[in-house]
Amino acid sequence: MAGWMGRVVRVDLSSGEIRDEPFDQDVWRRFLGGRGFGAKVLWDELRPGVDPLSPENRLIFAVGPLTGTTAATSGRGSVSTKSPLTGTITDANTGGKFGVIFKKAGLDALIIQGKAPKPVYLLVSDEGIQIKDASDLWGKNTDETTDLLLEREGSRASVACIGPAGENLVRYAAIINEKHRAFARGGVGAVMGSKNLKAVVARGLRTVEIADKERMKFVTYEANKWLRAHPITSKGLPEFGTSVLVNIMNEAGIFPSYNFRQNMFEFAEEVSGEAITEKILVRKDGCWGCIIQCARRTRIPGDEGEGPEYETNWALGPNCGIHDLEIITRANYLCNRLGIDTMSAGGTISCAMEMTELGYYDAGIRFGEGDKLLEYLKKIAYREGIGDELAEGSLRFATKHGHPELSMTVKGQELAAYDPRGAQGQGLAYATTNRGGCHLRGGYLIGRELLGVPRMIDRFSAVGKGSHTAILQNLGAALDSLVVCRFASFALNEIVWGRLLTAVTGVKYDPEDVLEAGDRIFNIERMFNVREGFSRKDDTLPRRLLEEPAPMGPTKGRVVELDRMLDEFYEFRGWDSNGVPKPETLRRLGLEECLNG
Amino acid sequence: MASEKYRELMEEMKRIGRIVFQAGLNNSHSGNMSVRVGRRILITRRGSMLGFLKDEDIIETGLEQDDSGISLASTEVAVHRAIYKGTSALAIIHSHPITAIALSIVQDEIVPIDVEGSYYIRRVPVIEFEFGTGSKEMEEVLPKYLKNYRIVMVKGHGAFAIGDFLEEALHYTHVLENIAQITWRVRAMGIDTRQFEREYFHKW
Numbered sequence: 001m002a003g004w005m006g007r008v009v010r011v012d013l014s015s016g017e018i019r020d021e022p023f024d025q026d027v028w029r030r031f032l033g034g035r036g037f038g039a040k041v042l043w044d045e046l047r048p049g050v051d052p053l054s055p056e057n058r059l060i061f062a063v064g065p066l067t068g069t070t071a072a073t074s075g076r077g078s079v080s081t082k083s084p085l086t087g088t089i090t091d092a093n094t095g096g097k098f099g100v101i102f103k104k105a106g107l108d109a110l111i112i113q114g115k116a117p118k119p120v121y122l123l124v125s126d127e128g129i130q131i132k133d134a135s136d137l138w139g140k141n142t143d144e145t146t147d148l149l150l151e152r153e154g155s156r157a158s159v160a161c162i163g164p165a166g167e168n169l170v171r172y173a174a175i176i177n178e179k180h181r182a183f184a185r186g187g188v189g190a191v192m193g194s195k196n197l198k199a200v201v202a203r204g205l206r207t208v209e210i211a212d213k214e215r216m217k218f219v220t221y222e223a224n225k226w227l228r229a230h231p232i233t234s235k236g237l238p239e240f241g242t243s244v245l246v247n248i249m250n251e252a253g254i255f256p257s258y259n260f261r262q263n264m265f266e267f268a269e270e271v272s273g274e275a276i277t278e279k280i281l282v283r284k285d286g287c288w289g290c291i292i293q294c295a296r297r298t299r300i301p302g303d304e305g306e307g308p309e310y311e312t313n314w315a316l317g318p319n320c321g322i323h324d325l326e327i328i329t330r331a332n333y334l335c336n337r338l339g340i341d342t343m344s345a346g347g348t349i350s351c352a353m354e355m356t357e358l359g360y361y362d363a364g365i366r367f368g369e370g371d372k373l374l375e376y377l378k379k380i381a382y383r384e385g386i387g388d389e390l391a392e393g394s395l396r397f398a399t400k401h402g403h404p405e406l407s408m409t410v411k412g413q414e415l416a417a418y419d420p421r422g423a424q425g426q427g428l429a430y431a432t433t434n435r436g437g438c439h440l441r442g443g444y445l446i447g448r449e450l451l452g453v454p455r456m457i458d459r460f461s462a463v464g465k466g467s468h469t470a471i472l473q474n475l476g477a478a479l480d481s482l483v484v485c486r487f488a489s490f491a492l493n494e495i496v497w498g499r500l501l502t503a504v505t506g507v508k509y510d511p512e513d514v515l516e517a518g519d520r521i522f523n524i525e526r527m528f529n530v531r532e533g534f535s536r537k538d539d540t541l542p543r544r545l546l547e548e549p550a551p552m553g554p555t556k557g558r559v560v561e562l563d564r565m566l567d568e569f570y571e572f573r574g575w576d577s578n579g580v581p582k583p584e585t586l587r588r589l590g591l592e593e594c595l596n597g
Numbered sequence: 598m599a600s601e602k603y604r605e606l607m608e609e610m611k612r613i614g615r616i617v618f619q620a621g622l623n624n625s626h627s628g629n630m631s632v633r634v635g636r637r638i639l640i641t642r643r644g645s646m647l648g649f650l651k652d653e654d655i656i657e658t659g660l661e662q663d664d665s666g667i668s669l670a671s672t673e674v675a676v677h678r679a680i681y682k683g684t685s686a687l688a689i690i691h692s693h694p695i696t697a698i699a700l701s702i703v704q705d706e707i708v709p710i711d712v713e714g715s716y717y718i719r720r721v722p723v724i725e726f727e728f729g730t731g732s733k734e735m736e737e738v739l740p741k742y743l744k745n746y747r748i749v750m751v752k753g754h755g756a757f758a759i760g761d762f763l764e765e766a767l768h769y770t771h772v773l774e775n776i777a778q779i780t781w782r783v784r785a786m787g788i789d790t791r792q793f794e795r796e797y798f799h800k801w
């Protein structure tokens with residue numbers, strides 16, 4: 001089979017059973033892989049209301065048809081589950097090389113269920129799949145775990161593991177691969193911890209079959225030509241990393257700080273991409289086979305690692321009122337070792353800081369207290385003292401203390417580094433994501449509203465944003481299922497992805513087929529969430545963004561006009577006014593499985 | 598006239614319409630264009646001058662259902678609707694670029710030979726219809742092509758370009774006409790342009 005490896009394996013950690021699942025080609029063609037395949041499994045197999053941290057929940061590692069090919073940015077991997085942070089469906093996507101090596105082990109997907117009686121890790125290799133004892137690894141951080149497992153399984157392996165945060169079921173624990181890369185969001189690490197699964201180690205040398213090698217060569221050449229020509233993928237990202245966005249967003253008045261109390265940061269320059277390049281950069285780096293190379297290998301006194309990326313930089317820095325790049329970087333390294341999502345960690349701590357500042361609840365930490373930030377991250381990972389409350393995420397924490405409005409979340413997940421009061425479409429995108437607050441799963445409207453990709457649209461206007469948001473959500477869902485990097489789409493559109501997919505698989509995918517697959521995936525995720533009780537009432541934003549005008553800069557005086565955009569969005573999608581996909585929409589997308597859900 | 602809530606889009610239609618006319622991509626009264634918002638569409642009035650659109654020249658109607666606006670809409674409203682239903686387009690421009698039309702009469706695809714053209718477009722299929730303007734056949738066939746290409750030529754008639762924005766559809770239209778002009782001028786020098794066409798563009 002071309003593109004896909006043709007193998008799905010199920011591991012039941014409770015019984016220890018490992019078995020091959022039938023490979024349903026029709027499912028893979030319709031849902032592509034990665035996030036799409038994960039959504040299909042979760043829809044089919046999870047009963048509504050299941051506790052995400054119970055053995056019943058599934059954790060699905062999956063790659064896509066382009067993974068490990070010459071297609072641009074195809075060195076990535078994906079994991080899907082029901083989120084312990086939001087209660088929604090979620091998926092997390094990582095860079096590095098884990099995804100590629102996983103595929104080289106001969107698999108498209110690994111469905112994990114149950115709970116091991118004692119800590120274990122999974123070895124996934126082209127020689128077979130084994131459940132192995134991890135008792136000696138429990139309690140170790142991700143660096144130590146990775147080193148020990150590479151020693152044990154060989155240096156050509158790739159390790160994706162949890163740290164103390166995952167073991168202690170921090171609701172936003174991450175899975176860390178190759179020490180510095182993360183399946184970051186939604187608490188996927190906590191789900192792994194709840195299953196007593198310390199790591200998945202991949203090892204393999206298989207190659208991916210390409211249906212039409214000549215065509216693949218040509219389309220790859222064309223795609224790389226675009227990547228090399230586009231200023232964002234050829235200059236901005238490689239030269240300054242993702243933090244190239246700091247100054248751009250700050251100048252536009254949409255760079256939040258102090259838990260979104262401000263929409264600009266007075267010290268932005270100190271944490272900018274330029275500052276990172278000047279002060280801490282060792283060299284640029286990138287995921288397997290990627291020509292963009294946006295990652296930053298960095299060094300601070302006494303330590304070395306990767307990052308901070310834009311979102312991390314912001315969440316642990318400006319959003320907490322911190323502008324000391326060294327502390328932000330140290331906090332980033334620490335999160336990686338503890339296995340915590342930097343965005344939700346930063347968002348939760350900034351909420352605690354504001355609660356303290358306003359005198360609502362003394363969480364013992366205030367804006368700007370960098371040293372305490374490091375201490376609090378440890379408390380969270382080990383659930384010590386106040387850390388136990390903060391490990392639940394900002395919404396649970398703020399609600400417990402009577403001020404849910406200070407949690408800057410959607411559906412319980414902390415938002416990203418864009419203040420939507422100055423980018424209306426991004427506001428709608430945040431509100432309608434299937435995995436809770438996220439700038440990517442909701443549709444990266446910033447591309448159109450701020451960066452002019454592929455064209456600039458009026459960022460302050462609410463007109464037409466429902467349609468643009470839906471289209472970007474569909475494209476994003478397809479890319480996450482292929483499984484490729486979102487940054488490539490600054491330069492490449494669905495036409496190129498369709499051509500690549502056709503060349504690799506031999507199945508004809510028109511550009512519109514790619515978007516339709518994304519539409520199908522977005523809708524099955526939505527149906528999952530509807531089945532869990534989510535509806536229009538949950539497609540909303542923190543009160544601050546809807547009612548408190550942005551205080552400064554070019555965005556001053558704006559709020560998000562959500563309701564107006566939401567109606568158009570539902571109409572465009574073919575959902576009813578409560579945000580439920582209509583039967584004819586499900587039929588159009590071939591989602592018969594959801595009609596009686 | 599379209600609802601005032603679509604003011605920004607109406608102004609955009611006027612702006613793009615002016616450029617389409619000034620660039621010679623349409624004559625004084627030819628062509629039409631539309632945008633989609635949710636399940637509504639705004640489309641130019643039948644017989645309107647794209648270069649001089651006024652508020653009353655922009656008609657609002659349903660994507661599926663007719664309302665009173667339909668009696669004033671472009672004769673090609675059914676084709677626009679079919680394209681929106683069959684693709685994810687948010688904007689459509691139907692134009693009559695002269696050189697591209699000339700090429701479409703003598704060849705069944707247009708492939709760029711210049712650098713700029715081949716950066717944006719690799720291949721523009723030419724489709725032949727028994728009946729032209731507003732025919733049922735066009736409603737059925739055009740969306741199928743536009744699932745795969747952002748711009749297509751109807752033989753001897755004109756171009757249909759789609760995009761997420763009018764500006765995007767305008768850009769494709771302009772690039773197509775530029776490709777056609779360059780091809781024509783090289784041929785005018787007595788040179789066979791096929792030698793410059795990259796083999797793979799024909800399979801794009």
Ligand code: SF4
Pocket residue numbers: 073074075095096285286287290291292293294295485486487488
């Ligand atoms: S652009 Fe950056 S994150 Fe994306 S694949 Fe390349 S190196 Fe990895």
